[in-house]
Amino acid sequence: MALRDTKGRPLVAVTGMGVVTSLGQGKNDTWAALTAGKSGIHRIERFPTEGLRTTIAGTIDSVDVEPFCAPMLSERLALLAAEEAVGQSGLSSSDFPGALFIAVPPVEMEWPQREALAQASDQTGEVTYKDLLKAAGTGRFKPWHDLFIFGTVADRVADRFGTKGSPISLSTACSSGATAIQLGVEAIRRGETDTALCIGTDGSVNPESLIRFSLLSALSTQNENPEGASKPFSKNRDGFVMGEGGAALVLENAESAKARGATILGYVLGCGEKGDGFHRTRSSPDGMPAITAIRQALEDAGVIPEDIDTINAHGTSTPENDKMEAMSCTVVFGERMANVPISSNKSMIGHTLTAAGAVEAVMSLMTIGTGRIPPTINYQVPDPAIPLDVVPNVARDRQVSYVLSNSFGFGGQNTCLVFGAEPKGA
C-alpha cells in the first residue's frame, strides 16, 4: 500500500485514541454505553438549579479537581484522554515526539473566585471591580492568574507529555475538536512533524455558561426526563443538552507509524472547512457553507459521496442545526441520502461543545473498527422534514469503510472530517 495519498501527501494514520464522557471513562466504556443506546444526561447536582430553565446536562461528576472550575476540569479531562491515547500509541508519554493541538473552552474567572476576592477586599458596602483589584494586589491570589489565562491548559498538557514546539490552543466554537485534528493533519502533511497529539476538551458546565446558552434559547428545557431530552432529528426536539468530555487522538505519518510497527486504528483521510458570514448563530439559509465543507472533506479524502458508509452527525438536537444539516447532506448525497445511516452521538452524550468534534472523531473510528453504528436515541417522533435513516434507537451492525463526521459552530464555523479504514484504492 502506498503511504502517500492520491495528492502525494503523507497519509495520516491514527495510532492512539482516548475519551472520557458522561457515559464513562475510556473509549471502551463510552463505546459500550453508546452502542447500547444509553444516555449520560442527568439532573445537574453540581450547583443549585432553582430558577433555571434548564436543569439537566451530561456533566462528568466522577472527576474531582481543586479548585473546581472549567479550566481545571477541562485540563483533567484532556489529561485523562491523552493518557489513554498516548498509552495506546506506544509513543513516549513524557517525551512525546510531536506537536500539540488542543481545543479548549474560552476561560475566565468564575463566581467562587470573584466572591473570594470580594471578601478579601473587606468592602462591606457596594462591591465594585475597584475592590476586587485591591484584593488582587495583595498577592494572595497569584495562582489564579495562571489558572484563568487562555494558554494554561495547553501549556500544562504540553508540559506533562513533553510535546514539541509551541502548543496551539484553539477555538472554532462547537467545531473546535475537529479543527484540532485538522491542524494536526495539516502539520503532518506539510512534513513539519511526524506525530501530533490532537485534543478536544470541555468541562464548562457551570451556572453562568449554562445560563448564557439558555438566554440564547439554545438549550432543551425538557427537564422531566433528562435521558430523553436530547432528541436529534426528532420533530419534538427543542435544543441541545450541554455535556462534558475530553478526547484525544495520536496522529502519525503512516510511514513512520508502520516503520515502528504501530497498530493503525484508521486514517484521517480528508478535512474540509468553510466560513459563513450570514449570521452569528444561524447558518446561511441555502446551506452552502456546510455543503462546501462536506464536499471539500470528500474531495480532500479522495472519495466520492457514494463511498461514505455512514455519517457521524453534528446533530445537536436544536431545531435549526438538524434541519440545516439534513438539508446540506441531502444536497451532497442526493437521493442516496435517504439510505445513508446518519446518527448523532449527542443524543446520548449531549453536546460536549469544544470537545465534540474530537469525541465524535474517536466514535467514528470505533465505528470503523467494530463495524457497529451507534444509534440516535430518543427518536420517537420522526420529523417529516427530515426523512433520513437516523439509525433510530438501536445500534446497527454493518461493515463501515468510510465515515463523514460533521461539526458546525457559532460564528460561521463548518468543519468536516473523513475517516477511513484504509485510503481509497489501497
Add this chain to the structure above:
Amino acid sequence: MRDVVITGIGLVSCAGEGLETHLTALAGGGLPNTDAATFEPFPVHPAAPLEWDRQIPKKSDQRQMEPWQKLGCYAAGLALDAAGAKDDAALKSRMQLIVSAGGGERDYGVDGQILTGLRQADNPGVFLNERLMGDLRPTLFLAQLSNLLAGNISIVHGVTGASRTFMGEESSGVDAIRIARERIASGQDEIFLVGGSYNAERPDVLLIYEMGGFLWKKPFASVWERPASGGGMILGSGGCFLVLESREHAAARGVKPLAAIAGVASDRSRRQPGSIEGALHKLSTQLGAKPDVVFSGATGIKGITDEEQAALKDIAPGAAVHATGDLVGHTMEAQAPTGVALAAGLIAQGDVSEALVTSVGHWRGEGAIRLIKA
C-alpha cells in the same frame, strides 16, 4: 516552498489608526498616549477614538460587538482596504482567516451588584441563578466568545474562506502568523487575513494581571526602564491585522508587497533564569536573523525584559531596537502582529532591509519573526 508577502496592514492603537500614523509616531519618538486616571493606579494606553461607521457600516453589527471585537473588526477592514481586497467579494470568499484572541468584556455593573447581593443572600446559588437569568444581556455572550471576532469579521467584511481562532495570550499572535505562513508557503492556500485585537480598558483583564503581579502602577516609563523600578506591563487597547499571500498571488492581483515574511519561530519552555536569553538566541539562529531593526514585544516585566535586552545586544548588534509597547502598550494577542506591521512598514519605506520581531510572553511562550524586503 513559496515566498509569503505582506500586502495589507490594518492597525489601530493609542497612536491612532493606519500604518502611516504609526510610522510617524515611531519616528517622532514622543510618549504614547496614556490614561492614568480611569483605572488608577493602573495606567493603560487607550484606543484612539474611531469612527466605527467607516469600517463597520451597520449599527446593528456594532451593537452586537464589545470593544475588543470592534477594534479587531475595524483593523481587519483597514487591512483589507490596504491590500486592495475590500471590494473583491470573490477573493474574500476564499480568503482564510486566523485570529489570535482572548475573550470579551463582562457587564461590570451587573457583576458588582451580584457580588454585593451574594453577601446577604439566604441561598447564594439560587440568588446567582436568578440574577444571571434576569440581568445578563443575551447578546453579551456572543460579544465574549473568543471565536466571534472571526465570526464578526466574516459577517461585516465577508471574509469567509474559513476561520480559526488561536488562544494563549502573546504566543497565539506569533503562532497565527506562523501557521498562516506555513499554509501559504506549502501551497495549501493563497491568501490570509491574520491578526488580533485587545481591549485594555477593562477591569476584568486588569484583575487577572494584577493577581499575577504583572502590572506597572507608576507614571509611564519605557519598557526598558521599568525593570529597574520593579518592572511591570502597561496594557494597551488596539488591533492589528495583516493580509498575507503568496508572492505569485499578489503579483497576479497587481498588488505591491510591503515586505516578505522569511520565517516564524516559536517555542515554550519551563522558564528559569537565563531561559529567555537562551530561547531568543535559539530562535534567531533558527531564522538566520541579521536584522537592521528589531521590534521587540518586551513587556517591561523584571527579569524577562532584562534578559531580552541582553540577548538583543548579541543577536542584533548595531540594530535599532524599538519596543512596540512604548508605542502602543502591551496589546497581548495583537502584540506580535503589531510588531510585524511596523517592521513591514519600515521595510516598505526602504529604511531597512531586514527586521526581527520578538515576542516574549509575559508568563510563557517565546517567538520571533524575520522580515525581509519583498
